[in-house]
Amino acid sequence: MAGSDPQEAPQFLVHRDGDHVGVAVTDLEPGPVKGAVLATNRDISAEVRHAVPLGHKFALADRAAGDDVIEYGVRIGVATAAIARGDYVHVHNLRSARWPQSQSN
Numbered sequence: 001m002a003g004s005d006p007q008e009a010p011q012f013l014v015h016r017d018g019d020h021v022g023v024a025v026t027d028l029e030p031g032p033v034k035g036a037v038l039a040t041n042r043d044i045s046a047e048v049r050h051a052v053p054l055g056h057k058f059a060l061a062d063r064a065a066g067d068d069v070i071e072y073g074v075r076i077g078v079a080t081a082a083i084a085r086g087d088y089v090h091v092h093n094l095r096s097a098r099w100p101q102s103q104s105n
Helices: none
Strands: 012-014 021-024 031-037 044-049 058-059 068-071 073-079 094-096
Touching: 021 068
Parallel strands: 012 031
Antiparallel strands: 012 021, 021 058, 031 044, 068 073, 073 094
């Protein structure tokens, strides 16, 4: 797994295979990044299109406006705008699935 060698520590983590987002474990700059899938101990790589701060998400898969966004193997939100693979995912393009839409507007 990425991270077994301190010089190859993962730059992002994915909770489960099939998740639509990765979580930055360091500030990420645009370009290639290396990560790991926690559930399967598998290395993964991606291309980040925008700066992503530590602890924030970026897209591992394209999502259209209205599509569900999966993390931890469960629906965490709905895309409020088109999200391309590598895009920064945050409140500008994602609405939480925790509350009905009427409460988030």
